[in-house]
Amino acid sequence: MKMDALIEEVKKQKGLVIGIIAAGLIFGFVVGRAIKGKEAGEVLENEKTATSTEEVLGTKNENNAANSSTVTVTNGQTAGKSVYVKNVSLSDNAWVVVREDAAGEMGNILGAQWLPKGTASETTVDLLRGTVSGKKYYVVLYNDNGDRIFGTSSDLPMKNKGSLISATFTVK
Numbered sequence: 675m676k677m678d679a680l681i682e683e684v685k686k687q688k689g690l691v692i693g694i695i696a697a698g699l700i701f702g703f704v705v706g707r708a709i710k711g712k713e714a715g716e717v718l719e720n721e722k723t724a725t726s727t728e729e730v731l732g733t734k735n736e737n738n739a740a741n742s743s744t745v746t747v748t749n750g751q752t753a754g755k756s757v758y759v760k761n762v763s764l765s766d767n768a769w770v771v772v773r774e775d776a777a778g779e780m781g782n783i784l785g786a787q788w789l790p791k792g793t794a795s796e797t798t799v800d801l802l803r804g805t806v807s808g809k810k811y812y813v814v815l816y817n818d819n820g821d822r823i824f825g826t827s828s829d830l831p832m833k834n835k836g837s838l839i840s841a842t843f844t845v846k
Contacts, residue, residue, distance in 0.1 A: 775810040814840040
């Protein structure tokens with residue numbers, strides 16, 4: 675009899691248990707992404723590269739920090755759930771963010787990778803949704819507010835002379 679009562683109680687609490695497990699998984703994913711460093715991915719051979727806008731020597735970003743940040747990506751990447759970034763030079767800790775194209779404008783964010791100040795070569799950004807052949811994408815640098823958790827309202831795009839520091843590429 676006690677076993678039947680226990681089973682009934684578990685059935686009543688099933689929604690709560692599922693909610694707690696789901697919240698734990700989401701929290702673990704967010705924390706893991708924030709502290710996990712990515713290693714370089716497969717190098718794609720292609721001479722055509724897209725680079726950031728004009729040279730950025732001694733300019734200021736929106737947070738008034740010295741900004742000499744640049745990003746270079748390889749054009750003609752293979753469709754998939756990661757993007758290869760050839761080179762990133764950061765004046766401060768930052769996010770490398772991949773966005774899809776929406777009728778010539780930056781659309782949804784597909785993935786973000788935190789990187790420390792300095793230069794990184796051959797970095798990959800894992801995506802929540804994969805890229806598609808024939809489509810255009812943007813790689814944009816975002817300032818990190820110091821918490822190493824990406825947020826579109828707390829981590830703002832880096833700019834040089836009013837223009838985003840970004841690069842575009844197409845997927846073959």
